Amino acid sequence: MKGRVVILDEVADRQCAALLVDGRLEEVMIDPEGDVPLPGAIYRAVADRPVKGQGGIFVKLPSGSGFLRQISGIAPGQRLLVQVSGPAEAGKALPVTTRLLFKSRFAIITPDAPGLNISRQIRDEEARADLSVMAADGMAGAAPNLGLILRSACQAAEPEAIAEDIVAMRGLAEAVLSDLDGGPELLIDGAGAHDLAFRDWLDPEPDEAVMEPGGFASHGVDAMVADLLAPRVSLVGGGHMMIEPTRALVAVDVNTGPDTSPAASLKANIAAARDLPRQLRLRGLGGQVVVDFAPMSKKDRAILDQVLKAAFRSDGEANLAGWTTLGLYELTRKRDRLPLNEVAGGLFE
Secondary structure, eight states: OOSEEEEEEEETTEEEEEEEETTEEEEEEEOOSSSOOOTTOEEEEEEEEEETTTTEEEEEOSSSEEEESOOTTOOTTOEEEEEEOSOOOTTSOEEEESOOOEEOSSEEEEETOOEEEEOTTOOOHHHHHHHHHHHHHHTTTOOTTEEEEEOGGGGGSOHHHHHHHHHHHHHHHHHHHTOOOSSSEEEEOOOOHHHHHHHHSOSSOOSEEEESTTHHHHTTHHHHHHHHTSSEEEOTTSOEEEEEEOSSOEEEEEEOOSOOSHHHHHHHHHHHHHHHHHHHHHHTOOEEEEEEOOOOOHHHHHHHHHHHHHHTTTOTTEEEEEEOTTSOEEEEEOOOSOOHHHHSTTTOO
């Protein structure tokens, strides 16, 4: 199967979406079961109490609490607009931020970050000039604290669609920002799997879009997801890595298989390093990640460093800390979704 294929399906009454590139799974989203707040949801909240030593404050939400990593300028009892910034870990408050973003397929409205900006991926100067005019027209008369970012998808879009998106997102932002009266309330729900796919996966334009019941099964996505629920990942050359999340960290162990020569170790380590960002993304894993690569010389570590930097370059949520004194490799990655085994366990087994 060649090209980009976006698949929208429903499994057990839950929205699911997948992106295949040349037959390989690159993205998967599955809505969690039950009434779980999704990243991107916006609430009217009430500041509760600061948490000494953690540099943050609890806020009251309609159901439960959120944790805001900000204290300056916020007093208990103050009404705030907050946006869910990530998934809630079991037993912990929902992470939220006051830096709101109103996202659509073509436009992002940025309160308290003024300015008109165009994605750097759009390099054609004539296109950028046309988009600048559209941005200025769409934001004319807006409050001075509202900014706009036109996304890379604009380069292949009709001008009317872009203009409509700017107007819609600006109107939504202005309505929400003025709604501070009252107690804790959900103002905008987070985007589900289908909305996220439509918003973020259609640039570049897919070669095929599948929107039908059973799409996951007919395209083999259910089997691919089932593989992601197992810790073992086969590598080119007969090696494999084991990816096992714990409460404290994600442990990754790289093995060469029957061939234990230095060349086999480097080959397995390079294969693991190249696939690791994709595996962590698809599995919804973040936080501290510790990798025990197959034994290799310090000279080969320098080679692997370059491979890791290149592999994680497109993952802006990762920080590569490097080698420990025990020869392990550490990195951190932002938790941007619930772990796949929590949302998909039992659906595709």
